[in-house]
Amino acid sequence: MAKKERKKRNPKKQSGGFVRSLVIWSGGSLLVLLIVVMLLGNFFDQPILDRPGQLISRVMTPVQRTVSSAVNWVAGYFRSMKYRSNLEYEYEQLLIKVEELQDTAMLVAEYESRLNAYADLQMESVGNESMHPIAATVIGHDTGNFFSTLELDKGTRDGVQDYMAVVYSGGLVGYTYDVQNASCKVATVIDSDTTIPAKMSSSGDQGSVKGTYGMTGEALCRMYYLPENHLPRTGDEVVTSGVGMPFPRGIPIGKVRESTRGMEDNKQFVVIEPIVDFQHLEYVIIYRYIPSYAETAMLSETTVTSTLVPLSTPRPIPEFATGVGTSFEEGGVSTPIPVGETTPEPEMTETPPPPEDTPQPTISFVTRSPEPNLEYNRTTPTPDGPTPSPTPTPSPTPVPAFDMDSLHFEEEEDE
C-alpha cells in the first residue's frame, strides 16, 4: 500500500529518475568539459584542444548555411515585395508629378504665347513709332456667320478715328469704324463688306482686297482688279497700297493662296490667305496715322528762302578824267596830246560811302524735320506668331508672243 501511495505521489521518480539524472549530469559535465577544453585551446597552442571547436563548426556550418540561404530567400522575397510596393507608390507619385508638370507646361505655354504676343506688339510699336501706334485689347467678337468685326477698348479719347489701320503680328487686321469715346469697332479684312486698296508686293500691281467671310464662310480674302496680263504666284505677298484710303502703305495683308484666277460677276479675282489668325486675337495695335500730316511732311524738304530788300539810293556811277580840260562831253572834240609831254595822272575821285542806314539783304532759312517713316516698317513676328508664309513658286513661264510680220511663209513650189 505504501509503495502504491509513493508511486501516486511522485510518479516521475519511479520511471527512469536515475537515468534522467544521469543524462542531465553527464550532459552538463560534457558541456563543462567542452568549455574547459575550448578555453584551454585559447591559451595553449595544442591542436587537440582545437578539435572540439572545429568539429562543432564543421557540423553547424552546413546547417547554418542552409538556414541562412532559406532566410535570405524569404528576406529577398519580402524585400522585392516591399520594392514592388515602393515602385507602385513611386509610380503613383510620378503620375501625380507628371500631371502637375503638364499643368505647369500648359501654363508656361500660355504665358509664352502671351509673351510672344506682347513682344510682337512691342516690335510693331517700336518699329512704326511714326505712325503713333497704340495697343488695344479686343473686348468683343462678332460671333455671326456672315460678318467679322471686332470691338476694341480704345476710342476717340485715345486719339482713334475712323479708318485707322489695325494690325497684329505684322499683318493687317482691318480698319476702325464706328469710333466711340472709349471703344471702336474693327472691320476685318475677311469681312465681306470690307474693301481695302492693296497691291502685290512683288510686282506692284494694284487692286482691291475684299473679304469672303460672308460669301463662303471662309476666313479668306479676294483681290480684284488686278491687271489681266499678270498672274501672281502662290505665296506672293499682298500689302496695302495706301491709295484711296487713309492707310499707311506696305502693311501685309496676306499671301496669294492659288496662282489661278476665279471669276465672280465678270470680275476676276485671286484668293488671298490673311496673315492674321482671327480666331485667337487678344491684342491689336491701332495706327493713329493721319495722312494729311503725313503728306505734308512727305512733301516738305529743307528749303532756303531769301528776301531781297532794294537799296534806298542808286549805285554811284564812276567818272573818269582823261586829261586837263578834257571831258567826255556830248559833241566835244578831243584834243590830241602832244608828243613828249607827260600825261598828267588822273585824280581819282573818292566814291562816297554808302549810307549807313542801308538795310542789308536778309536771308532766312526754314528747316523742316526729316521725312518721317511713312512706309510700314515690317517687323519679324515671333515663330509662335502668325502662320509662316508659304514658299513662293516660280512665276509661270512667259508665253512667247507671235508677230505675224516676223513670220515667213514658204510658198509651195509645186504650185
Add this chain to the structure above:
Amino acid sequence: MKFLIRPLRVFALTILSYLLDTCVMRHFYIGPVTASACWAGIAILTVSYGKKAAFFAGCVIGILMESTLASVPVIYLLSYPIITMLCAQWFADLSDRQRERRKLAVAFNRQERETTRFRALYTGKIISFFKRVVQFFRRDENMNPYLRIPLCALTSALMYNAVLVFYGYISDFGFDTGHVLRALGSSVYTAALAVILMLPYRAFLKLLGRKRVNVYQIEGDRA
C-alpha cells in the same frame, strides 16, 4: 525514453535561437542595433524550464558562438553560461525548499517591520524603494512567467552588453554615450523579441495556457 523529450526540446529551442540570432536577426536591424534571439531564447528557457535548462542552453550557445563566430575569443564561451546562471538565480522558478525559506523570511521581515515601523520615517523614501526592490526579488511566490521572461531577457542582455562595452573600453574602442545607448537599445529590443517569441516557444514547450498549480492547496487537500 520519455525523460529525453524535455532535454531534446530544450536543445531544439537552443539551436533554433542560435540560428535565429545568426541567420535571421541581421535582417531586422532597427537603426544601428538588433536584438539577440539567443538571450531571448535563454530567458524563455530559464523561466519555463528552470536553472538546469538555462545552464544547458547558455553553455550550448556559448560553445556554438565560440566555435563559429569567435571574433572575440573566450568572451562568448564564458559570458553566456555565467550570465545565464546569474539571471536564472533571479528569474527561474523557486524550488520547494527555497520557497519555504522565503516564506519564513518574508514572515519574519513583516513582523520586524511591524515592530520597527517608526524607523521607516527616518530611512527615507529612496532607501525604502531599494528595500522594496530587494524584496521584489526575494518574494515567497513566483512572479508571472510572462512578466519574468522579458525582464530576464532585458537583464541578461544588459549584462552581456555591459561585458561587451567593458571589453571594448579596455580594447581602446572608446566609451561614450553612443555605446551606452546602443547597449540599452539592444537590450530593450531583446526584451521585446522575448515577448514576441515567448508564446510560440512556450507552446512548443507545452506550457502555453497551463494553469499554475497551487502546491499548498494540493497538500492541504491531501491532508
